[in-house]
Amino acid sequence: MVGKHSKWLPLLFVGPVLCILVIFLVYPTIHTVLLSFTKGTMLNPGREFVGLANFERLLTADKTFLRLNRWPPSGVLPTTALWVLVFPSLTVGIGMLIAILSDRVRYEATIKSIIFLPMVISSTAASVIFVFVYSPDLTKGVLNAAMTSVFPQSEPITWLGRKELANVAIILAATWTSAGLPTVVLSAAYKGLPREILEAARVDGGNAWQVFWRVSLPMLLRPLTFVTIMLTINALKMVDLILVMTEGGPRGATRVIGFTVWLEIFGNNRVGYGSAVAVILFILVLPAIIYQIRQIRQDLR
Amino acid sequence: MKLFTAESARGRGESAGKPSWSQTLIELTRRGPVHVLLIFLAIVWLTPSLGILTTSFRAPADIATSGWWTVFDELGRLSLTNYEDVIADSESAPPGIAQNFLNTIIITVPSTFLPIFLAALAAYGFAWMQFPFRNTLYLLIIGLLIIPLQTTWVPVLRIYNIFDLAGTWPGIWLAHTAYGSSFAVFLLYNFFADLPGEVFDSARVDGASELVIFFRIVLPLSKPALASLAIFQFVWVWNDLLNALIFLQDSNMMPLSAGIRELLGQYGSQWNLLAAGAFISMIVPLTIFFSLQRYFVRGVTAGAVKG
Incomplete structure (x- = not known):
């Protein structure tokens, strides 16, 4: 039962949060859409109306944003696609592996803590840690030191300094910081599965592999979708790891779309152009927002 | 561990x-x-x-x-010489790690409690009060959960410049309150909705107002959820770099995350100072993690498993 109260009382409860969300999120998003049709600087945003010119330039003329006439395609959008394809699947894969394999070992809590640990430190600290790991100096970088001790002929690699390797290097650092999320979420969901069904599948002669693919996995679909969406959005929004580790370099190779908004607005002071990039980012995230609202609306009923 | x-x-x-x-x-x-x-x-x-x-x-x-x-x-x-050196050194990366540490505390404490208090009020309203457009407004908040903050930076900075909030502590507190509150409403709503409604009803029969019910019954009953949320928000704000750079601007007000980045930029090769500085920035979150791990993990999983 819901209590009887004055008509205005609910406003006291939900009003403050709604106000602050409208001022800081709803209105600014609308304003940014309007700014994306203009040209301007931080001191003078929206100085000149340019229609769709920003979008046209981004998608057809700006070689740093999208370059399709050479294989493989390069620029911000293809780099973002690489992140979106690799980062969530790698991170969810590792999380799933640990969630399920650690379920029946004695040191389960310990290994889950170890994987979760990097989630509580800042991206800046994580960046410092990985700049050190990737250092080409053999007295600093543990990765190069390990590689040259296994393959004595090989030369140390500047992981963050080479166009074709820098993204992989930062994605691995991002995986290190994020794998705790799928691990704890999938582990909690896995423990919630009805044991009788898993036992029955095993008794019916399914081996561990079959039971996992045919029985466990389908029942874990919702938490799997949730963490995959969250990590995909994190890849799209990514700024801080890239800002601290490479600032988008070498030669623009690690500019993901979220970072590019930062770069255009605060680095290049092109507020209209940066807003157009932000709108494209918003459009990419929109399906996830709609999905989320639908899920919750179902639960409310 | x-x-x-x-x-x-x-x-x-x-x-x-x-x-x-x-x-x-x-x-x-x-x-x-x-x-x-x-x-x-x-x-x-x-x-x-x-x-x-x-x-x-x-x-x-x-x-x-x-x-x-x-x-x-x-x-x-x-x-511990490297720690002494990086704490004593305020020349190379002003204002120095000690001041960065203090700034981080100044930023983080209000930015933890303000959004949780406001979100708790709202979550109670959504879960236990009747008003027009209740579900629509709640779904709006859910939609804002994953909105990229990139679409808000310029307009919010414009507002901040008009009201002289850029480069002030209240400015960063408000920004974190706004950016943290939709998740807080979501998490607390799920918890409040499962509280026993009969308890509220009998309190109402005894003449308790909604505010009394909120402060005397709902908040005390929700300590585990509030603790999870507080820890989550605290660590989140403690580790933030971008909002500090955007809204504080003044290097004397910067938190640890920005100070460490400054060290990396200036001293890319002085690993003795960098390593000590990075570890100083991690001490508080790591301590919280090791002492309150259960609450922290619960905060992360709550949304997902229940959701």
């Missing part, structure tokens, strides 16, 4: 219970690959932090000439 190697050895020994040797052997070969894989991943996950932690105690001359993995040859030379 216990040493995983020690525990794993115990785990292997006991996993077969008390049966015969052959059974133990079969069990080991069958489960062997699982243990190898898990322990391999654990080592991979620990190594990066271990590198920076070890380096923070090493003498600069040792750091320059050998890798941190040779630390066992120089145990006698390990010291």
Whole structure:
């Protein structure tokens, strides 16, 4: 039962949060859409109306944003696609592996803590840690030191300094910081599965592999979708790891779309152009927002 | 946290219970690959932090000439000197790590409690009060959960410049309150909705107002959820870099995350200072994690599993 109260009382409860969300999120998003049709600087945003010119330039003329006439395609959008394809699947894969394999070992809590640990430190600290790991100096970088001790002929690699390797290097650092999320979420969901069904599948002669693919996995679909969406959005929004580790370099190779908004607005002071990039980012995230609202609306009923 | 190697050895020994040797052997070969894989991943996950932690105690001359993995040859030379140096050094990356630390506390404490208090009010309203457009407004908040903050930066900065909030503490508190409150409403709504409504009803019969019910019944009953949320928001704000750079602007007000970035930019090669600085920035979140791990993990999983 819901209590009887004055008509205005609910406003006291939900009003403050709604106000602050409208001022800081709803209105600014609308304003940014309007700014994306203009040209301007931080001191003078929206100085000149340019229609769709920003979008046209981004998608057809700006070689740093999208370059399709050479294989493989390069620029911000293809780099973002690489992140979106690799980062969530790698991170969810590792999380799933640990969630399920650690379920029946004695040191389960310990290994889950170890994987979760990097989630509580800042991206800046994580960046410092990985700049050190990737250092080409053999007295600093543990990765190069390990590689040259296994393959004595090989030369140390500047992981963050080479166009074709820098993204992989930062994605691995991002995986290190994020794998705790799928691990704890999938582990909690896995423990919630009805044991009788898993036992029955095993008794019916399914081996561990079959039971996992045919029985466990389908029942874990919702938490799997949730963490995959969250990590995909994190890849799209990514700024801080890239800002601290490479600032988008070498030669623009690690500019993901979220970072590019930062770069255009605060680095290049092109507020209209940066807003157009932000709108494209918003459009990419929109399906996830709609999905989320639908899920919750179902639960409310 | 216990040493995983020690525990794993115990785990292997006991996993077969008390049966015969052959059974133990079969069990080991069958489960062997699982243990190898898990322990391999654990080592991979620990190594990066271990590198920076070890380096923070090493003498600069040792750091320059050998890798941190040779630390066992120089145990006698390990010291806290790097920490003293990076704390004393406010010249190279003003205002210095000590001031950064203080700033981080000034930023984080109000930015933790303000959004949670406002979100708790709203979550109670959404869960237990009747008003027009209730579900629509709640779904709007859900939609804002994952909106990229990139679409808000310029307009919010415009507002801040008009009201002189840029470069002020209330400015950063408000920004974190706004950016943290939709998740807080979501998490607390799920918890409040499961509270026993009969308790509220009998309180109402006794003449308690909604505000009294909120402060005297709902908040005390929700301590676990509030604790999870507070820890989550605290660590989130503590680690924030972007909002500080955007809304504080003044280098004297910057938190640890920005100070460490400054160190990296200026001293890309002074790993003694960098390692100590990075570890100082991690101490508080790590302490919270180790002492309140259960609450922290609950905060992360609550939305997902229930959701």
